Amino acid sequence: MSEVRTVTEPMSTAPTLDGADGGAGRPVHATSLASRLGWRVWAPPAITFLAVGLLWQIVALANPFVIPTIDAIAASIAADPQMYWSNLLVTLLEVAVGAGAGIVAGFLLAVVMAEFEIMERAMMPLFVVIMVTPIVAIAPALVVAFGFGMAPKFIVTGLVVFFPMLVNSLAGLRDVDVRALDVLRTLHASRWEIFRDLRFPGSMPFVFAGLRVSLPLAIVGAAVAEFVAAGQQAGLGSLVTISAAQANLPVTWASIALLCVMGIVLVALLALVKKRTLWWSDENTVAR
Structure with missing residues (x-):
């Protein structure tokens, strides 16, 4: 009589993708x-x-x-692409320099305020006063102070993005895991070590949220600066003003469309950078 052997195999499970919850x-x-x-x-x-x-x-x-019709707008761009390109580069320069300075300044001041609460109590009221002042009222005064070059446009663009970046960064730097902070303090970690290992990484979702608000506002700020800051007549905002005064609707709306495209591209690039940088965040884990 042949012996019947029973082989017990472990139940196979479907492979899974590791998530942020540890598998x-x-x-x-x-x-x-x-x-x-x-x-x-x-x-x-x-x-x-x-x-x-x-x-x-x-x-x-x-x-x-x-x-104008959409084909008229497209025909206007195709008729003189060099004009639109040169003005787009001017506006892009204003966004890069002005918004870049405003974003960096907002984050650095948020770091100072997060470390020293007295600095927040001393400086935040001043920043609120600046932010509630209409930017169209500040721009002419900046022209008087800094001349008719690009400096007033850089400053206006930077001011528009400064406050959202400051507030979001400050919230992120303050929103730390209390238990992790207690552990680091128990280990006698320095301020720099706490910032490097806890506050800075934990603030990144808030920082990217601030950037998502600031980048579209930077384009708005650059266009407004070109509207109201006298001087060099260049940039898509200036092109909108000049063409509207001449009742040239295709050029006006083509310039507006290019401003919109610029904003969409910047937001899309930011989303890509965020996905690559914050791969560990809950939002990106769910998206995958």
């Missing part, structure tokens, strides 16, 4: 399914933009002296 991730097949259904991500905004474009075209055909 509890979604099955691989779920991720691949989500990637196959990527149209769920891009289809809704695409349909929205198509609907808005169709509505725009209908209104433009019915009211040619109010807004």
